[in-house]
Amino acid sequence: MSAPPRPWLSLRPLAEVLSAVTGPLPLEAGGAAAGARVTVSTLDVDLPLEMRIGDGAELRASLPRGRMATGFDLPLGRLVAHFDVTEGGVR
Amino acid sequence: MNGARPQNRSFPVEEFLQALTAQLDRAQDALALKVSGTNRPLTWALRDLKLDLNVFVEVGDNGRVMLRSAGPNEAGASTLHLDLTTVTRPMVEENSWSFQGDDDDPRSLDDLQVGKLDDDSRRKLDWLGVRTVSQLKQLDPGAVQQVFGIPAMRLQAALAAAARPTVLGHEMVESDDGEALVRIRGVNLIGGAAPEVHLDGQPVEVLEATPRHLLVRALGKDQPGGEVEVFTRGQRVTLNGGGGGGPTPPRSAAR
Numbered sequence: 001m002s003a004p005p006r007p008w009l010s011l012r013p014l015a016e017v018l019s020a021v022t023g024p025l026p027l028e029a030g031g032a033a034a035g036a037r038v039t040v041s042t043l044d045v046d047l048p049l050e051m052r053i054g055d056g057a058e059l060r061a062s063l064p065r066g067r068m069a070t071g072f073d074l075p076l077g078r079l080v081a082h083f084d085v086t087e088g089g090v091r
Numbered sequence: 092m093n094g095a096r097p098q099n100r101s102f103p104v105e106e107f108l109q110a111l112t113a114q115l116d117r118a119q120d121a122l123a124l125k126v127s128g129t130n131r132p133l134t135w136a137l138r139d140l141k142l143d144l145n146v147f148v149e150v151g152d153n154g155r156v157m158l159r160s161a162g163p164n165e166a167g168a169s170t171l172h173l174d175l176t177t178v179t180r181p182m183v184e185e186n187s188w189s190f191q192g193d194d195d196d197p198r199s200l201d202d203l204q205v206g207k208l209d210d211d212s213r214r215k216l217d218w219l220g221v222r223t224v225s226q227l228k229q230l231d232p233g234a235v236q237q238v239f240g241i242p243a244m245r246l247q248a249a250l251a252a253a254a255r256p257t258v259l260g261h262e263m264v265e266s267d268d269g270e271a272l273v274r275i276r277g278v279n280l281i282g283g284a285a286p287e288v289h290l291d292g293q294p295v296e297v298l299e300a301t302p303r304h305l306l307v308r309a310l311g312k313d314q315p316g317g318e319v320e321v322f323t324r325g326q327r328v329t330l331n332g333g334g335g336g337g338p339t340p341p342r343s344a345a346r
Contacts, residue, residue: 015115075161079143083138087133
């Protein structure tokens with residue numbers, strides 16, 4: 001019989017969560033063949049997150065893992081991030 | 092039930108903020124890497140970040156403000172609202188002291204064999220942006236102890252270890268007139284008297300010597316020299332176990 005899930009074990013470093021959220025999003029679409037090209041200029045994300053300050057004072061987080069919150073889940077915090085689109089990763 | 096749930100620890104607020112900014116730096120580095128690692132010309136750049144965290148704010152015995160994450164079903168937690176924005180490189184350079192370039196000693200702090208820093212000190216230095224020996228040398232151990240709590244003696248031990256001569260690698264090169272030479276890479280390779288070099292136990296002529304490299308006459312065209320021994324600053328130094336790489340095939344010397 002398997003042990004009950006322990007959600008706090010699957011929290012990931014915040015940097016990984018940010019990469020996971022932005023990674024799959026397309027930055028541009030279309031082109032000469034389509035007759036138009038669209039480029040994203042900014043991205044705003046507003047996410048509820050399970051968060052916990054872990055070893056080494058590192059903030060670890062996860063998107064909520066279910067629609068129904070139980071008393072065993074961490075209280076949800078919130079993250080609001082604004083991204084610009086840049087060329088070549090220049091800060 | 093759920094006896095395995097870990098007890099949330101408290102962390103000083105400044106440690107948390109340092110760790111958070113280091114994490115955001117890493118996130119941005121990962122985004123930039125996607126551009127260099129793929130053919131995508133564009134990437135995301137994090138500009139602003141707001142966080143609402145459920146924490147308990149406590150004051151430790153020594154008066155330090157500590158943060159502890161709220162656990163499940165814990166009532167009475169505070170909401171810590173953090174608002175972070177990007178500080179550009181010119182702003183950082185304008186408002187803080189700058190480290191010198193890495194030309195002096197680019198070794199990672201992890202490469203220091205003796206006087207190794209413990210994980211806690213290493214992490215705090217990472218928050219400071221200190222990752223190389225060169226950057227470590229720029230620090231004032233007393234000031235770092237006061238601000239970050241890293242014992243000055245530990246830093247001084249690491250600095251003493253970093254000051255020792257070290258051979259990082261060697262390679263065959265060829266002079267303009269076709270002579271076979273060996274270039275030895277390292278740090279702190281000269282100091283006072285001229286260094287003496289032995290290749291495979293035989294003394295060889297040192298043609299050029301700087302703190303970062305030595306250029307010596309090779310034993311033969313295709314003989315990089317087996318074991319490299321450098322005698323400098325009263326110490327015998329050898330290339331240890333492949334650290335920094337062994338000899339590479341001959342190529343044109345660019346002295």
